[in-house]
Amino acid sequence: MMLRWLLGRLAGAVPTLLGISLVLFLVVHLAPGGPMDVYADNPSVTPAALERIAEAYGLNRPLPVQYGLWLKSMLVGDWGYSIRTGRPVLVEMAERLGPTLLLGGVAMGAALLLSLVLGVVAAARAGQWADRIISGLALVGLSIPVFWLALVLQLVFSVWLGWLPSGGLQTIGVEAVGDRLAHLAMPATVLAVATTASWSRYIRAGMITALGQDHIRTARAKGMGEATVLVRHALRNAIIPAVSIIALDLASVISGAVITEAIFGWPGIGSLFVQSMDGRDYPVLMGILMMGSAAVILANIAADLVQARLDPRIRHV
Amino acid sequence: MFDRRVTVGLALLALVTAGVVLGPLLSPYRYDEQSLDLLGRPLPPSPAHWLGTDELGRDALTRLLHGGRISLAVGLIGALVATAVGTAIGALAGYMGGWTDRILMRLTDVMLSIPALPLVLVIAGLVRPAPLLLVMIIAGLIWTAPARLVRAEVRSLKQRDYIAAARTLGAGPLRIIVRHVVPNTLGAVAVSATLAVGGAIMLESALSFLGFGVQPPTPTWGNLLNKAGPWAVSAPWLSIPPGLLILVTILAVNMIGEGLQRRR
């Protein structure tokens, strides 16, 4: 049953992915310039060489044919070569994925823990001062521009206090956990702030709904402790609607850490994206956008799966 | 009675708006007026320049307020366009159902799945948008949220008796949507429009911060921060205020949105 549902969902994602690939392809190929222009300004690339490059990339074919060819090669894992470095796009991306996953993992892990605590506390004390403070902070967290927060943190912790390194993945040649953590602290905080704010609001809302439901009242009536009620019974129900949001945010970290990575010189996908923007490195840009979009779609499906596991009422038949 | 957050939010927004509209008029300096005497490096706040000057001797406060005009305008217009487009698409999809609905919602899914900031960066990097085009690009990315919201509202409204009555009286779909459906979704639209303003301001400032948005000497909060970045260490008075104003503005807008939502 479950397998059939999963296959169905995956099949349903195919048209969306096709649509995404079409949008991206059109954006890149219809824009003034187009992918060939990167070479056109290089005085040492002769017209004959241009012709050969165009042929090699299939760029002198009609647009629909080009799209078909591009799609075909994407499917068989040939994502083309970076214009900037001449290396395969997949190699470029794979090299940068590790730092991004590390940063995203730490930031999202911290955000999840914090938002669970804050959401539950706010809901348990709904309307009281603890709730007001948490909700107020959450609203500020949602409104703060990440690039500014990053700048302010750098100023305070690197320049004024001198506690933390201002950027980079590690001190060159130093392989120590402490050094890694010191480098992670600020970028991870910046990434986690908005996420924590958003998730804690969902969890609070879910908790309040859950606490008003019959079986919670029954549990309380049976004389269960407040903590047990909150965590065992209410949280389980409260988390269900938040799961899809959490999954989406997790997926977007892969491509969404653009600003944070650029400011902190974090050598991940986001930095690669900014550098590829400067070099008009279309194959890499397309690769990152495709991977980011696919991650979002997969996260949606994963969220549905998790929701089904958590909520016995949801059955995929 | 308004929720208190709406009141506070509106007051904050009014304050910021008044500042950016009136400030440049009252300032003795033009936003692009350079001072040959002060050229070279930023100077800290002084009685003549309340927020100091930038490295071209331009008055930081005047630029901050003038920049606010552009940032606010991009935010408001962007949100307006996005909400209008989103409402139209949502209402159409929700009312028509069937294939129209499926195609429009698939399009919404596609747009929601592509990471927004990277996509805007690619487009903005390719076309170097003037402010008006920038508004369009931003709107083109944030119309999905109101579209989904309105579609859901419309689908539930469709079941109501008075719509059915209108239909039996022979009213066409367009007439029903415009006369009966949209007016009843206005509450939901207002909330999502408010939130869209915050989204649009954030996107514009992020783009300009990365150097792909509005080009100097026209200031916006984002590009002021971009220019202040390299001076953050020795001239923090240039980088703190623009970010603070972005924060206050988006906070105000979110408070209004939140309050409206609670009232519904």
Add this chain to the structure above:
Amino acid sequence: MTTVSRRTLLLGAAATACAPARRRNLNSLVVGLTYDIDTLNVYSTGFLGDVPAAVVEGLLAPDADARYVPVLATNVPTVANGGIVLTPEGGMTITYRLRPGVRWHDGASFTSADVAFTWRAVGNPAFIAESKDGTEDIIAIETPDALTVVCHYGKVVPGFATTLFTFGILPRHLLDGVDLNTAPYNERPIGTGPFRVTDFRRGQYVLTERNPHYWRRDAAGRQLPHLDSLIFKIIPNSNSLLMQIRSGELDLVVATPYDQAKQMGALDGIDLVRSPLLQWQHLDCNFRNPALQDRQVRLAIAHAVDRTALVRALGGFPQPITSVVVPIFPFHDPATPTPGHDPARARAILDAAGWRVDGDGVRARDGRRLDFRFIVQAGKGDDELAQQVIIAQLQAIGILARADNRAGVAYRQARYKGDFDLIYSAWVTGADPIYSRFFASDGANNSLAYANPELDAVLATMEGTLDAEARRVAAFAMQRILAHDLPTIPLTTNVAVVTKRRALTGFTPNPTNMTPFVGAAYWRLDA
């Protein structure tokens, strides 16, 4: 002794700055690079080859005065020493004698076959290179023995040393038959230079260590290089650059952006060294715009710009210039007539030419407004700043210039195709400058649609003879013609601001595009 004091210095720095202590080899130098390296192949990189200059060597290299000195060749070929022979057909033959006993990083011997291979490999049309200059001037290369290279040129090329063999020699034994566009060489170049690459992490750093087979010795006979390793740290964010110099994480930045140099001020143990560059900033007028075809408009613009203000805005680092030939060259003409800063005169010139101020303060004639698209490279803070100053100066005489800045390749595209009205940018030449590429009507980098047959003739003379006096006369004529036609308004010459730890000695600046890293073998860290 040295080690102890250096450690003391480090401890002191760490204690005062409260910065994360640096733990590393005491005889290694950490260099900050302000850009993210694309490739380490010197022929395909879009940046100056800082890292390759310490790793790869050419036959010749320019010294601190932009004069060529032998590296892998034993002398600089000239007509006088018989290295250059002019042929009756109007070409020339250059013979290089190669240094014996030179080894590649992998131990293989360096021979004439490598030189001939480099010419073939770089000239190969399938190789997408950033610079192929010089390859097409050579018609044939002979290698009579392992240490002799004879290059046949189809014409007289005075600037033969500027490119190709000076950039670096490629190892034939590793690259023959390999696609240079995708070769592993681009990540781990193998050269004959003082340092060899041991690790390259993209977006992070390049590690090098001393080449144990290096051929060069210092005056005392000790084998070079002095340093155990050079570490290149990639820091595209200029804010972080400043913070890391302060905290002692960096020892050297050879091209400190002016806006950061302004803030370095007085930092303990840090020297700011200014050295000239063969690079000059200029404001160019695109003749595709009919208004800019009017010499009076260009003249007015030239009178409107105030070099003093530009220099001040850029922290006082650049030097004002009046000629496209930077003063370091012997054929710079200090008497080039130049329109000085005089806004009143500029306004009068425009009034007289019929460009009248209309309602919005912008001048117009016959419905055509002096409203220009003005491009600089986006993200280059110093250029963007100078642009703002120029915009204000033009505004003062009734000319509207609107910033239309682009980044990266989009910028280069606009620049090469002439998709702008005004452009503020820099050109840099080699030690043997070739100006035809900028100003000749068919110049590869002339995107201004500017053409003057008289200038074409002068440039042909200048770049077609080895006679120093004839070249000087032609160069003076070129400067005079450009100062009259004003397609380009030379503004300032840049200086390289080198931020270095005081303990680094033996450092020689280099004004050419070969960067100071050509001298890295001589650098040492003292107490």
